[in-house]
Amino acid sequence: MAIQVSVCGPRDCTDEDESNAREVGRLLAERGAVVICGGYAGVMAAVAAGARSAGGTVVGVLSRPDREQANPDLSVVIPTGVGEARNGIIANSGDAVIVIGGSWGTLSELALAMRHGRVPVVQLGGWRILDHEGRPVPGVRHVSSPEEALEATGLWA
Amino acid sequence: MAIQVSVCGPRDCTDEDESNAREVGRLLAERGAVVICGGYAGVMAAVAAGARSAGGTVVGVLSRPDREQANPDLSVVIPTGVGEARNGIIANSGDAVIVIGGSWGTLSELALAMRHGRVPVVQLGGWRILDHEGRPVPGVRHVSSPEEALEATGLWA
């Protein structure tokens, strides 16, 4: 079975997030990884487009029970019908989780991935989390480029 | 995007179910369809093995949050962590649903596929459902061979 990497990010993202997502998708596909994403617009569409441009496989794990609003670059679509509970499914499905950009939905995916604690979680841009004393909560690997994001997963070390 | 067909069936299945599942998997892969299944043993393992033998893509939508007990022939694995709620996800994910053999879990998948009513549901062997007057509840397409199962989906008409 191929390596799987979940890529999370907001529907409404910045241009930089979108560009980063496209490049992360392309790099993952070049290394033969299957990309798991939320299947809609924004970061989800960009990572799918990037992976597809390199001939990769992209799975869209949708919140809706049907294919409405799914982006056009998915190889496989899983219309879960479980709403935002699909965020945890995405968090569970990667050998690593890469988070690009920030939103409440994206934060829930990051938190659920850290909660299960089974795989590396890498963050490129987006929000920061501080504990009650104002210190960064440890665990997430912060990077500043798509190349570093892949490296930080440790999957190709 | 490729056609997707969900194939459901019990972990503890008969030899005939297993043989049917393997052949359904093989035929689906030959026609280029992605197979969606529950990812564990029995009918799930047989349809995966059949599809893989013909070079097909098989997605295992697991109840567990990890890959334990997943069968070895999956191309993509989605460890949902939502328990039996994953049965509805499988029912939602096909352009058609093929049910092979009978068990309570399998019946829940058949019922959920009929409940959403969006795609053809085909049954090969397994249980029968009668209404309160003893008449077969209409809707499910009953067939008696793997070839008929694919034909009854109407996807290649």
Place this chain on the structure above:
Amino acid sequence: MAIQVSVCGPRDCTDEDESNAREVGRLLAERGAVVICGGYAGVMAAVAAGARSAGGTVVGVLSRPDREQANPDLSVVIPTGVGEARNGIIANSGDAVIVIGGSWGTLSELALAMRHGRVPVVQLGGWRILDHEGRPVPGVRHVSSPEEALEATGLWA
């Protein structure tokens, strides 16, 4: 903690189902049991109305993420937002499961309750399930009145 009984049944039900559901709700409340139901119309509304008429507690486990279409007799509402996956939650939540009437959604609840196999499942009216040789699949306790339904749960033996 009080005894909890899940009562399942279709939105579009017969007059007899509705009358049975109302009486089951009333009897459960009289015995101090909390009623768990799907929270919408038909059997779900009737069992809630019956329980409330006797001062009982009724929990509606909704498929939607909000309270739209919830019936007016719920004491507590759980808007799961997980769609039909809520059927399994209802099946999990009772010390017994009583099924009244038949529909595909209802059948999925019955099947999921039998699948987990932890509690008695009682059926009043509705559909019948036969195995591949045409024999009734064992396990469900069939009854013909609301009083018998409560008795068959074994919870007040």
Place this chain on the structure above:
Amino acid sequence: MAIQVSVCGPRDCTDEDESNAREVGRLLAERGAVVICGGYAGVMAAVAAGARSAGGTVVGVLSRPDREQANPDLSVVIPTGVGEARNGIIANSGDAVIVIGGSWGTLSELALAMRHGRVPVVQLGGWRILDHEGRPVPGVRHVSSPEEALEATGLWA
């Protein structure tokens, strides 16, 4: 139907979190609100104990499909069996959400409540979220005592 308030917080919490949770539970019960919580130890157990001490109703929405590890102060138990997907169900079930203390699971509940955006979200202690420019992400109402937490919900204004 009574007002419902979801209270989220970690299993492994500080003494202060536990004391706050107990007091929040007591105050909610005194005002007649139903408390929705995750049903296990730590903040979840403390809020349940507090509410029960004042005669309140407490619903435990469990990740497991059974009642193992549930705390002893629940009035109603919903063993969802959907794992961490139950976090979103808790976030959906309150007319307000009060978050006490910090953990990754707790953060996912806060994020999912902010994601759906339907009700006030109040935070007492715990983690802070900054955007990519280091500014607090707006929306969560931060308070410093149980009394202020109830006031900040706006439900009794």
